[in-house]
Structures are given as structure tokens and as C-alpha cells.
Amino acid sequence: MEKEKTVTRPLLPLRGLLVYPTMVxxxxxxxxxxVAALETAMVDDDEIFLATQQEVSVDEPTEDDIYQIGTLAKVKQMIKLPNGTIRVLVEGLKRGEVSSFVERDTYYEVDVxxxxxxxxxxxxxxxxMRNVLAQFEQYTQMSKKISQETxxxxxxxxxxxxxxxxxxxHLPLKISQKQEILETFDITDRLTRVLNILNNEKEVLGLEKKIGQRVKKSMEKTQKEYYLREQMKAIQKELGDKDGKDGEVAELREKIQESDMPEHIEEKAxxxxxxxxxxxxxxxxxxxxxxxxxxxxQIPWSYETTDHHDIHRSEEILNEDHYGLEKVKERVLEYLSVQQLTEKLKGPILCLAGPPGVGKTSLARSIARSLDRHFVRISLGGVRDEAEIRGHRRTYVGAMPGRIxxxxxxxxxxxxxxxxxxxDKMAHDFRGDPSSALLEVLDPEQNNAFSDHFIEEPYDLSKTMFIMTANNVGTIPAPLLDRMEIIHISGYTEVEKVQIAKTYLLDKQVEDHGLTRSQIQVKDEAIIDTIRHYTREAGVxxxxxxxxTVCRKAARIIVSGDKKRVIVTKNTLKDFLGQPKYRYGKKxxxxxxxxATGLAYTxxxxxxxxxxxxxxxGKGKLTLTGKLGDxxxxxxxxxxxxxxxxxxxxNIDPEFNENQDIHIHVPEGATPKDGPSAGITMATALISSLTGRPVRREVGMTGEITLRGRVxxxxxxxxxxxxxxxxGLSVILMPKENEKDLEEIPDSVREDLTFIPVSHLDDVLKHAMVGEK
Known part of the structure; x- marks a missing residue:
């Protein structure tokens, strides 16, 4: 709260009453x-300063008898009553503090x-505010003195x-308590005070209600319950029944002793x-x-599974479950090798990043199988409450530990x-930021003492191997990203997809649809056509x-008795999947x-x-369409x-920008497109249109352009x-500085493509356009 100005106004001392700003x-x-102070205020500007007396019994208050902080108010209405008093309607405007006190002949005046x-x-x-409002709602429901309209x-x-x-x-507070709130200029402190007062008042109301109910209970009912309870104990004792409270306590004590928890945890339990x-x-x-x-x-405090240290067996399992993905497999085998040598190693924090359908989740399951470890998965998509990670405190109804x-x-x-x-799909709102709560979980220096609000005792997560999956690394907060080791999974080549389909997918679908491999055969050429003409994706x-779909159609043919064995070939594929959805080779x-053809990354x-x-x-107008980003x-x-x-x-008309309109369009206008790598493609298409020189159809290009033509x-x-x-492109023009990235491209793709590094737009035009300059 900041000081606004100083004004001089008549003073109206209040007895047993306090006015807040905005109150009427x-x-x-x-x-x-x-009365004199009121009349002066009505003559001047209808404003008067209201301050409360410290003692109600004082009839002629002095400066020492009045609180220094009060409320500047506006006199809205003044009516003289038959008994000689004046009834005034006032509206509180602002908080004020008396800086000087002047006693006039007929009233008091203050500088505020x-x-x-x-x-x-x-x-x-x-x-x-939300907490205060929730507490006030509960107080309103408990108290009969405040209406729902209020x-x-x-x-x-x-x-x-x-x-x-x-x-x-609206609260039944003493004047001194209300004055304390009036004197609290800091808004956060004021809200906190009100919140504490509401909590106290709720407790008082609850106690009043309990006392009232307790008084209503008759002694006869109490004696009856006591008699029945004693009878129940006697019956349980005679029957040797362990289902009573004593048996329950004995069962819990036995569980505590068998759980092998640390000594300080056992003491607390x-x-x-x-x-x-x-x-x-x-x-x-x-x-x-x-x-x-x-x-x-129920939480494992000391039990650990034994890792299988046969590196060759682990490699066989990873290759058995997944085709390709050499980088990820290599990283897991490195971890196993180091652990075998050291026999102790903190669990790594790996993040598998890549498009949907490339096998990130199933790969994590395979890693657990290769390590002979237990596997557990939780999904963080849409999680926006910090308590989902850290758990709820036990004071809340229905409290439970977090997902970890x-x-x-x-x-x-x-x-x-x-x-x-x-x-990457986590969100955050007023309930907290779950990504920040994950920092402790994923930090190898901190997660040996992870704190859950429900458990309230440190838990060791350092031996856990955390693996994350994400489609878009860019949406992960930087502090969280810093604690991960990112492993990019780009997608599969056509050759890899054929092998995956033959080795994994087809067998799985044949079994799921109740068929056998003797009842259905899918030729390699049919699988290739399915990949080319019925799918367009990075994964599988x-x-x-x-x-x-093919297996379902085959199942119907076999059940109807038309054939005992179905063979799917390139020529019969349309009977199973319909007309092709995509044209292979978009060039x-x-x-x-x-x-010009550009290359995009989504x-x-x-x-x-x-x-x-x-x-x-035209007049040099440049139009851009296709739902392009900035x-x-x-x-x-x-x-x-x-x-x-x-x-x-x-060789372009220097005045083309004054006598020609240019329209740049990227088809599929409903799809948003953005990114920095379309610069040289736009420049090439623009130059081609202005010069009339065609662009080679087999060339694809990617790279950003500067105003000097650098790529x-x-x-x-x-x-x-x-x-x-x-x-179906055969030539790719790429920035010269990206030559180092060629090693990551699979050999089957590199063999079919010619990569030409370019550093200037002149190089791009030389390779991309037909004919002489």
C-alpha cells in the first residue's frame, strides 16, 4: 500500500463502532x-474522517483517546430525528493515518x-482469497447469524x-481486533489475519455445537452403550475372537515388525x-x-531385486523386443556394464523423446525385463496438482500419498x-506446479531423501531407475530438463518398419484375433504397400x-467358410484395406x-x-497464406x-516490388505451420516465379536464410x-554446418539420397533450379 496524499478533514470519533473502506x-x-463536525463536512465536500475511541465510556475524547488510524468517509445522507440526534449514512472511502490533531472551537479537525x-x-x-472465501463459506453454513445473500x-x-x-x-470481533485489521496495511498480512480468525471462529462454533449435542445425550444411552461394549468384549474373549480392536492392533504390530523398515520409521509407526x-x-x-x-x-523400505549382470542376455532381450533403436540399447548396456564393475550406481534419469508410436513406453518395459527389475508406470498427462506428486497432508479428508x-x-x-x-503434458494452476515437485524426485543429489507430505518421512529413491517419455522436449520446464539425459528416438525407416511388422506386429495381431500363421499369410510386398499407401507416420x-484390419477381414472370411487359408498380396490388399489413402512419393x-519442396520437422x-x-x-503487395506462424x-x-x-x-526486374503482387502459399491451409527452416525454400520458389526458371522436382531443401543470403x-x-x-526425393540441400548430423541418418536412407551442403543461396539456386542463371 502506497501513500497517496495528505488532506485536512473534520473528525468524527466513534464509540463501539468501526467503519472499513467500501462499507456503507x-x-x-x-x-x-x-454534530458540528458533520455540519462542517456537509458544507465543504461531504467528506469526514472516522476514527474509533479506545474507551467507549469517554464522553469528551482527546487526541490520546482516539486511534490514529481510521477511515475517510463520504456523508451520503443526514436526517435529524425527533429525539435530537442525527442519523447519518456514510460510505468508507480510504484508510488514513492522523498526522496532526487540531482542536477547533466546536469540533475536531485532523490532517490525514x-x-x-x-x-x-x-x-x-x-x-x-480463495482460502479465505472457502473458510467464510464454511463459517456461514455453521453460523445462523450470517445469511446466504451476505x-x-x-x-x-x-x-x-x-x-x-x-x-x-461481519465477524463477531472485539473493536480492538477490528482495529488491528484496519491498521494492517499489507494486504497479504491482512488476508492471513482474517484467515486465522475464521479458523478460530469455526473451531469455537464447532465446540459450541459439540457441547450442545453432548448435553442432549441422556445418561441412560451412555450406560446402555457401555454395557453392550463390555458384553461384546466378554463374548470375544470367550470365543477367542481376534477380530476385535485388540486383534487388529496385534495384526498391525506384526506387520510393522515384518516390514523391515528403518529403526526411526519403526519407532514412529x-x-x-x-x-x-x-x-x-x-x-x-x-x-x-x-x-x-x-x-x-506396505512401502518397500529395504527390499531390492537382484540385477541380472549377464550383459549378453540383456542385449538379447533388448534385441528380441525391439528392432533398431541402437542408441537407447547402447545406453542401457553401458549402465549395466558400469554397475557390474562398481556394484553400486545411482539410477540414471533417462528421457525418451520422440513422436508417437515409436515404442518409447514398450522400450522402458523391455529395459526392466533386461535388468530383471520390477516395472511400474504412471501417466503424467494432464496432472496439474502438486499433491499428485508429493501427496496430501494427513489433516485433509481422504488424504493419501502421491503417485511416486x-x-x-x-x-x-x-x-x-x-x-x-x-x-511434457503436465500443466500447472493455483493448486501448484507438479513439474517443480518432480525436481526433487529426479535430482540424483536429492532423491535419496524424497519427502512425501502423507508419509512425512524421507524415502530413498536413489536406487530407482527413472525413465520418462515425451513427444515434445520444448514444453518441458528447463530446470526439469536439466536433470534428464535426453535420448531422441526419431522414427523408423521403411526397411525397419517392414522388419518390425514381420517380426513383432503381425504375430501379435494374428494371436489377438484368434488366428494362426497357417491360416493367414501376408506377403512382404503387401506390407511395403501398406506402409507406403495406407500410413504416413514416424512410428508404427x-x-x-x-x-x-487385415486380420479382422481374414477372420471373417475363415469363419464364414469361404476359405481355410488367406493369402494377402500386393494385388489383393485393396480388398482388405480399401483404396490407398496416401500417394507414395509426394514429389x-x-x-x-x-x-519448391521444403522439409519440415514436427x-x-x-x-x-x-x-x-x-x-x-499489381502494386507490390506481399500476401502469405497457409496458416503460417510468425x-x-x-x-x-x-x-x-x-x-x-x-x-x-x-536477372529480376528491380522494380518488381512496385508493379507486381506476390502471393506465397503453403498448401493444407488448415494445418498450422511454423519453424525457421523454410527460408531457402521460400526464397527459391520466389526467385523461380520471378525468373520463370523451374525448380527441380526431385530436390528437397531445408535451411534458414539471412538478409545477406547466408544459409x-x-x-x-x-x-x-x-x-x-x-x-521419393533424391537430392537434399542442407546447411553446411549440419554435415555433422549426417552420421545419425540410417544407411538405408543415405544410400538413396544425395546430400549437398550449401552455405549461400547462390549454391542453393545452382543445384535446385533448371537451366542457366
């Missing part, structure tokens, strides 16, 4: 000096420093300071068990304590392979769905003027984009400026090369 209420004024309150709440104040009016208040003031005015034993079964806290003790006994501790209980060992799926998920049928892998340019007579629009502007600066060398490096070359290979 009636006052009855009878003292001569107070006014303070302006901030209207927009901070994030912390927003959270406090709560509704408070709920509509958006200013944090105003909400604290209004709620305080036994202490809680002692509380549970002394507590009445009807107590609400009894079930909470029992639930807590059961969780402590739940996962460890499910795993049953301290060293499982723990998969955190879809980590869509391919698996198409093979499932143009001929060299075109004003059309979260679903690589793709090809045709950029078209049309030039028509980066692609800037690339088009840069290419346009470069061509203007080099028009003479390019800058890009990312995702492997994915782009694979998309060019799928589209």
Missing part, C-alpha cells in the same frame, strides 16, 4: 462536537495521510483488501499404533491413523524401473492398426515454376511441404528483402531426411 452504514450522532490500495491481486493473494455478495468481491475488510465487518490403540473406534482420526500405519508397512510413493508400493522393491509417461502405431510429377516426425509462389501484376512469415520477409537487394545478379543450420535433419525418403 448508518450512524447515530448526538454529541455536540460530532491517505493510502491507496492495490486492486489487482498477486498470485499469493489470489490463493489467500456470502454471495462477498464472493463477488475481486479486490483482496476489500474482501478482508468486508468479511471482518509403533508410536502411532499406540495412539490408535488408545483411541475410540468411533473417532474420525482412528481410521486416518490406521490408514497411515498400513501405508508405512503409490508407484513404489505397486513395484514392491526399492530399485524398480519407474516410467513417468507423457512428462497406424501400421499395427492396418494389420489388425511433383514435373519441374514447376514457383513451386512432433509426429518429419514431413515435406510444397511452397508455392504466384506473381501477378517465424515462417519472417522467413518470407527476409527472402523478399534479399531478392530485392540482389535483383540485378538474379544457417537447422534441427531435425534425420527426421527431415526420412520424410524426403518417404516422399
Amino acid at each position: 452504514l448508518h450512524l447515530d450522532v448526538g454529541r455536540e462536537k460530532s 495521510d491517505l493510502y491507496e490500495e492495490r486492486e489487482e491481486p498477486t498470485a499469493e493473494e489470489e490463493a489467500l 456470502y454471495d455478495s462477498v464472493a463477488d468481491i475481486e479486490q483482496p483488501g476489500c474482501m478482508a475488510d468486508i468479511i471482518s465487518s 509403533l508410536k502411532e499404533l499406540g495412539r490408535y490403540e488408545r483411541m475410540s473406534p468411533s473417532s474420525a482420526e482412528s481410521s486416518v491413523i490406521r490408514n497411515y500405519i498400513e501405508w508405512l508397512t 510413493i503409490q508407484g513404489m508400493k505397486k513395484a514392491g522393491s526399492m530399485n524398480p524401473v519407474f516410467l513417468l509417461d507423457e512428462i 502405431r497406424s501400421l499395427e492398426r492396418q494389420l489388425a 511433383e510429377a514435373e519441374d514447376l515454376v514457383g513451386a 512432433s509426429a516426425g518429419g514431413d515435406t511441404l510444397t511452397i508455392e509462389v504466384s506473381v501477378s501484376p 517465424v515462417m512469415k519472417e522467413s518470407a520477409q527476409a527472402a523478399f528483402s534479399y531478392i530485392r537487394s540482389r535483383s540485378d545478379e538474379l 544457417l543450420p537447422i534441427g531435425g535433419l534425420k527426421e527431415k531426411a526420412m520424410s524426403a525418403h518417404r516422399a
Whole structure:
């Protein structure tokens, strides 16, 4: 709160009453000096300063008898009553502090420093407001003195300071307590005070209700319950029944002793068990304590599985479950080798990043199998509550541990392979930021003492091997990303997809559909055609769905008795899957003027984009369509400026920007497109359209362009090369600085493509365009 200005106003001392800013209420004024102060205020500007007396009994208050902080108010209405007093309607405006006190002949006058309150709440104040409002709603329901309309009016208040003031005015507080809130200029502190007061008042109301109910209970009912309980104990004792409270306590004590938990945890568990034993079964806290003790006994505190240290067997398992993915397999085998030598190693934090359907989740399961470890998976997609990770405190109804501790209980060992799926899909809101809570889980220096709010004791996660999956690494917060080792899985080549389909997918679908390999045979040429004409993806998920369709059709043919054995060939594939969905080889049928093929990198892998340019007579208007992002629009502007600066060398009319309209379009306009790598493609298509020289149809290109014509490096070359290979292109123009990335491209793709490094747009035009310059 900041000081706004200093004003001089008449003073109206209040007895047993306090007015907050924004409050509107009636006052009855009878003292001569107070009446004179009111009349002066009505003559001047209707404003008067209201301050409360420290002692109600003082009739002629002096400066020492009045609180220094009060409220500047506006006199809205003044009516003289028959008994001589004046009834005034006032509206509180602002908080003020008396800086000097002047006694006039008929009234008091003060110099007041006014303070302006901030209207927009901070994030912390927003959270406090919601807590205060929730507590006030509960208080309203418990108290019969506050109506629902009052709560509704408070709920509509958006200013944090105003909400604290209004709620305080409705609470049964002493004047000194209300004055403390008036004197609390800091809004956060004021809301916190009100929150504490509401909690206290709720407890008082709850106690009043309990006392009332306790008084109503008759002694006869109490004696009856006691008699029945004693009878039950006697019967259980005679029958040797262990299902009573004593048997339950003995069972829990046995579980604690068998759980092999650390000594300090066992002490706490036994202490809680002692509380549970002394507590009445009807107590609400009894079930909470029992639930807590059961969780402590079910979490693995010391049990670990033994890793299988046969490196050759682990390699066989990884190759058996997945085709390709050499980098990931190599990383897992390195981990196993080091662990075999050291016999102790903190679990690595791996993040498998790549498009959908490339086998990230199933790969994590294979890693667990190769290590002979337990496997547990949780999905973080859409998680926005921090309590999902850290758990709830036991004071809340229905409290339970977070997903990490739940996962460890499910795993049953301290060293499982723990998969955190879809980590890039987490969100955050007022309930907390779950990604920040994960920092402790994924930091090797901290996770040996992970703190869960429900368990309340440190838990060792350092032996757990955490594996994460993500489609888009860019959406993962930087501090979280810093703790991971990123392993990119780009996707599969056509050769790899054929092998995956033959080795894994087809067998799985044949078994799932109740068939045998003797009843259905799918030729290699049919699998290749399925990949080329019925799917377009980086992974194999869509391919698996198409093979499932083939198996369903075959099952119907066999069940109907038409055939006993179904053979799917290239020629019969249409009978099973219908007409082809995609045209294999998206490259143009001929060299075109004003059309160039660019290579794009998306979260679903690589793709090809045709950029078209049309030039028509006009006034130099540049139009960009195709739902392009800001980066692609800037690339088009840069290419346009470069061509203007080099028009003479390019044999282009220097005044083309004044007498011709240029339209740049990227087809499939409904699909959003963005990225920095379309610069040289746009420039090539633009130059082709302006010069009339066609662009070679077998050439794909990627690279950003500067205003000087330099070609800058890009990312995702492997994915782009694979998309060019799928589209039937044979030449790729790429930035010279990306030559180092050629090693990542599979040999089967490199053999079919010619990669030409370029460092300037002149090099691009030399290789991309037909004919002489």
C-alpha cells in the first residue's frame, strides 16, 4: 500500500463502532462536537474522517483517546430525528493515518495521510482469497447469524483488501481486533489475519455445537452403550475372537515388525499404533491413523531385486523386443556394464523423446525385463496438482500419498524401473506446479531423501531407475530438463518398419484375433504397400492398426467358410484395406515454376511441404497464406528483402516490388505451420516465379536464410531426411554446418539420397533450379 496524499478533514470519533473502506452504514450522532463536525463536512465536500475511541465510556475524547488510524468517509445522507440526534449514512472511502490533531472551537479537525490500495491481486493473494472465501463459506453454513445473500455478495468481491475488510465487518470481533485489521496495511498480512480468525471462529462454533449435542445425550444411552461394549468384549474373549480392536492392533504390530523398515520409521509407526490403540473406534482420526500405519508397512523400505549382470542376455532381450533403436540399447548396456564393475550406481534419469508410436513406453518395459527389475508406470498427462506428486497432508479428508510413493508400493522393491509417461503434458494452476515437485524426485543429489507430505518421512529413491517419455522436449520446464539425459528416438525407416511388422506386429495381431500363421499369410510386398499407401507416420502405431484390419477381414472370411487359408498380396490388399489413402512419393510429377519442396520437422516426425509462389501484376503487395506462424512469415520477409537487394545478379526486374503482387502459399491451409527452416525454400520458389526458371522436382531443401543470403543450420535433419525418403526425393540441400548430423541418418536412407551442403543461396539456386542463371 502506497501513500497517496495528505488532506485536512473534520473528525468524527466513534464509540463501539468501526467503519472499513467500501462499507456503507448508518450512524447515530448526538454529541455536540460530532454534530458540528458533520455540519462542517456537509458544507465543504461531504467528506469526514472516522476514527474509533479506545474507551467507549469517554464522553469528551482527546487526541490520546482516539486511534490514529481510521477511515475517510463520504456523508451520503443526514436526517435529524425527533429525539435530537442525527442519523447519518456514510460510505468508507480510504484508510488514513492522523498526522496532526487540531482542536477547533466546536469540533475536531485532523490532517490525514491517505493510502491507496492495490486492486489487482498477486498470485499469493489470489490463493489467500480463495482460502479465505472457502473458510467464510464454511463459517456461514455453521453460523445462523450470517445469511446466504451476505456470502454471495462477498464472493463477488475481486479486490483482496476489500474482501478482508468486508468479511471482518461481519465477524463477531472485539473493536480492538477490528482495529488491528484496519491498521494492517499489507494486504497479504491482512488476508492471513482474517484467515486465522475464521479458523478460530469455526473451531469455537464447532465446540459450541459439540457441547450442545453432548448435553442432549441422556445418561441412560451412555450406560446402555457401555454395557453392550463390555458384553461384546466378554463374548470375544470367550470365543477367542481376534477380530476385535485388540486383534487388529496385534495384526498391525506384526506387520510393522515384518516390514523391515528403518529403526526411526519403526519407532514412529509403533508410536502411532499406540495412539490408535488408545483411541475410540468411533473417532474420525482412528481410521486416518490406521490408514497411515498400513501405508508405512506396505512401502518397500529395504527390499531390492537382484540385477541380472549377464550383459549378453540383456542385449538379447533388448534385441528380441525391439528392432533398431541402437542408441537407447547402447545406453542401457553401458549402465549395466558400469554397475557390474562398481556394484553400486545411482539410477540414471533417462528421457525418451520422440513422436508417437515409436515404442518409447514398450522400450522402458523391455529395459526392466533386461535388468530383471520390477516395472511400474504412471501417466503424467494432464496432472496439474502438486499433491499428485508429493501427496496430501494427513489433516485433509481422504488424504493419501502421491503417485511416486503409490508407484513404489505397486513395484514392491526399492530399485524398480519407474516410467513417468507423457512428462511434457503436465500443466500447472493455483493448486501448484507438479513439474517443480518432480525436481526433487529426479535430482540424483536429492532423491535419496524424497519427502512425501502423507508419509512425512524421507524415502530413498536413489536406487530407482527413472525413465520418462515425451513427444515434445520444448514444453518441458528447463530446470526439469536439466536433470534428464535426453535420448531422441526419431522414427523408423521403411526397411525397419517392414522388419518390425514381420517380426513383432503381425504375430501379435494374428494371436489377438484368434488366428494362426497357417491360416493367414501376408506377403512382404503387401506390407511395403501398406506402409507406403495406407500410413504416413514416424512410428508404427497406424501400421499395427492396418494389420489388425487385415486380420479382422481374414477372420471373417475363415469363419464364414469361404476359405481355410488367406493369402494377402500386393494385388489383393485393396480388398482388405480399401483404396490407398496416401500417394507414395509426394514429389511433383514435373519441374514447376514457383513451386519448391521444403522439409519440415514436427512432433509426429518429419514431413515435406510444397511452397508455392504466384506473381501477378499489381502494386507490390506481399500476401502469405497457409496458416503460417510468425517465424515462417519472417522467413518470407527476409527472402523478399534479399531478392530485392540482389535483383540485378538474379536477372529480376528491380522494380518488381512496385508493379507486381506476390502471393506465397503453403498448401493444407488448415494445418498450422511454423519453424525457421523454410527460408531457402521460400526464397527459391520466389526467385523461380520471378525468373520463370523451374525448380527441380526431385530436390528437397531445408535451411534458414539471412538478409545477406547466408544459409544457417537447422534441427531435425534425420527426421527431415526420412520424410524426403518417404516422399521419393533424391537430392537434399542442407546447411553446411549440419554435415555433422549426417552420421545419425540410417544407411538405408543415405544410400538413396544425395546430400549437398550449401552455405549461400547462390549454391542453393545452382543445384535446385533448371537451366542457366
